[in-house]
Amino acid sequence: MKLIKSRKLFDGVDEKENLLIGFEGDEIKYVGSKKPEEERDSEIIQEGDDIVVTPAFIDSHSHIGMVRSGEPGNEEESNEQMNSVYPLVNALHSIYMDDPSFAESVESGVLYSTVLPGSGNIIGGKAVLIRNFVQDIEQAYIMDVGIKAALGYNPRSTMEWKGNRPSTRMGAVAMLRENFIKARKMQALLQKEKKVIDEVEPITEVFMDILSGRFKMMFHVHKEDDIMVLIQLVKEFGIKAIANHCCDVHREEVFVALKASSIPIIYGPMDAFPYKVELKHESWRNAEKLLKSGAKFSVMSDHPVILQRNILYSLRHMLRFGLSKANAISKITKDAAEITGLKNIGQIKPGFKASLVVWNGDPFSLSSHPILVIGEGRTVYDQR
Template identity: 35%
Template sequence: MLALTGGNIFTMVGDNIENGTVLIKDGNIIEIGESIAIPSGTEIIRVNGRIITPGLIDAHSHIGMFEEIYRVEGDDGNEMTDPLTPHLRAIDAVNPEDLAFQDALKGGVTTVVTGPGSANILGGEMAALKTWGKTVEDMIVKFPIGLKAALGENPKRVYGTTSKAPHTRMASAAILREALVSAQNYIKKQENWINGEKDKHEPERDLKLESIGRVLKREIPLRVHAHRADDIMTAVRIAREFDLKIIIEHCTEGYKVADELARLNIPAIIGPIITNRAKVELQGINLSNGKYLEKAGVNFAIMTDHPVVPIQYLALSAGLTVQGGLSEKTALQAITVNAAKLLGLNGLGTLEKGQKADLVVWSGHPFDLRSKVELVYINCNLLSFD
């Protein structure tokens, strides 16, 4: 049993707890509050004057797939040979020894979503992982956590220059629709065989269509890379046609269509925040994007898009949205509790009795550049950093 005492606890579900204690047993929080009876034999760590938060959640990255240090040797995020590769699985590309996982822990990030890049219309299935573990199996929190899709300039740039579709935004949308219709037909054949057409041969398995089928059955969301407002609305249009759950990834110009996203209850993961207008689609980048999404009532999280922004700068990214007018509370929620809810990660993102003990001890406020991560509790392990 472990007790962290004397800290200022940011529970993310109510008021902060001053001079509080977190009591942990078997990886779970069994008590939390100001006056907690600590059983004899408990290991006590005094964190007086420190801040305790839930472990941070990076809702969109490519950690472990675009590895630190390496170039082509560790570049496993984009299969640029076919615009439709929904059957690819992030878990088959992640290297747990990617040095970025160490950086994540030192930056207070204990949970990440990683997945394919945006070269393809459908890129593959994404995974939620802990940032500590020897194997991917040790690290998996939820898989699949979504199917990566991409609209806009990236698929056009990859395939249009080779005289292969998509060469236009129209083709990108059409290819996505065709894939969804093919999966609908595949599901219907499977259902017909199960429901009585036993005289016919069972339809052969198709891994691509099975993956898209999980989206059509609303088992997982379609997570659509879309920066510009017009691409965002194309994603929305297709989602409504096929009754899909979607998440808008990046959502750079989300502020232009925030009311529409809110009306349709479509969530977003915004970022990268620490970037310039590196490509045409980022012309409309606006540090106040989060503020406008919050005002409209859009549920959103904040990403690093690692390695675009190094994963250890997730807290800094969220802090910069406060400079853009987002409330400090919402900014912190966007990398903790709101990110967990948006991703369907039960037991993460808050500090409360009965939740998993997944937490970080900071020397100061996470948004303060001078603050350092001192302790991380993750997967029943207490890690310390000088």
Template identity: 30%
Template structure:
């Protein structure tokens, strides 16, 4: 497939190609360049000067794991019978036939991170997935991290059950205990493999097994936290155990933006277009993303779907623009930045040779973040999911 006569926003070192073309073969980008190709096959698409950019990525959702129009029957987000459940895997709870996947595709959202919830101090394994497909195994890009939660959510859930944890101290202690056990488990396993005659293998522990890639920094630690003090706790725990952390929400990040920047920790900001529904969100302001970016923090914008319906991801970035974020950077918060934060930038997030053909096209003059704009072409892994030209 060849798309030509397009204003290509590569979100890569090439920047913007004012008038260019892109060729896809077998689901990947084969080549792209400036000008008009000499040979234009009959099945090619004339972009008519429209904006071509990577598909949007929502770096924090509960897409498919909390299903549309259903209550308990379709909510598989929180295994709240145990406050520490790293062994839970989002891919085992996602329904790819949830109609919100279609709504995501129609708005140019080609990939998301679908996460277990924040009822538990540790909720489980996060899946980075494409929004096109019928079987989650085929949609999976990678299992990209472990979800932790600090603050009011675990406190409220377990206080209502009259169980631990009911304080921030207890939440942190549970996380620390689980990580320490996993670190010791790894040590005992290494001892066995290096000297099986003198050491026995540790008894199988599914929780420790789930945390091993985290301790090896093969996947990241995603910390749900709104308050500035909780953000600092997340960074402290990460230092203690050598984790690769990501802050999810970071509502009060603006209060310590310089500290977060100095630690080199990225923040997934959002939801933005919502009410301040609980005390720890009282500091919610549209300028948060802009202030974090200006301080040198890598940011992405998220909907936290189903909190904000996923099709309003571009509008959420537009809200951040109203809060002071530059338009070009807002596009990055939905493309290359979330890809880098999720560790899937080798596959998607920018338009570059050999990457997956995840892209979207808008008519000339349309603003891709505007509420009234919709892509006229959406392609996911080379599959045309929407075409209106």
């Protein structure tokens, strides 16, 4: 067993002191104050007076590998322009793992990414969760997260693209409802044995999978009224949804309404420039309303809107409004894993994957940085 001796441990839930973290293979086996007696051959690979350990970070919403560092903008692949409703698109198929941003993220302790299609379409395609620290998409893929959808300005701003496209927000919602109604009717016909599954069109089948709960919907949404539409859709069709962004929300009661509707939030990107009208109320101060609401949320980079390697810095606003350091770190570890559905990652406890970041001081200090990053038991970055 390999051991890391921490002066301080942020385990994804709490802040603790003077603990050993032991892992073997890709799994954490031990967390405790004393060296396990039964592990006589265990080896302490890192210790020191300033050593702080956190779980590896999880970015709940990004376009890393699709919008790639060092490539011209016309080569980015975040939005497929063939149709405004095309859930068969899979973000995994437009990721290049040689994007230099992956290595920068790993150096900063960000080992996992939810990668989504962009928001230029009403239904943009499938979002996937990947490892940042491997060589190709086969090794990177962990799980499907859900189907990307978009409300608000973005899907009505792309009328020059191909396919049937809305010019208004009401048109976008109508097209979305049309597909859900069609899928619901098909479900009824299948139940009555008036249709067989082989007769169902692939796009309708995806909407049926959403209605059945197999897929969550990752909704791009910023403005408060569009969030009310999202809540209405959840009530009408009984779908599982995650609200992504919510940056223009400036009233606490809107976050409360999301909480009451059991819709978690992937919040951000914070520190991005509000470049469009639907962000006219955007402010880092809105985070205070989010915290007061008690809504469940994680934090995103929306890479490259803010660089994924800097996702930790977004949390400083939460600290300003009273969130503890331990709870802040949970927004890019434990809470991020729970919202996206990622199992056995995001906490430092026995049975979880050995994905750890070893820091040379307090992660929230500008002078601190990772000196050792472990990805599922393997050293993926070492600056010791």
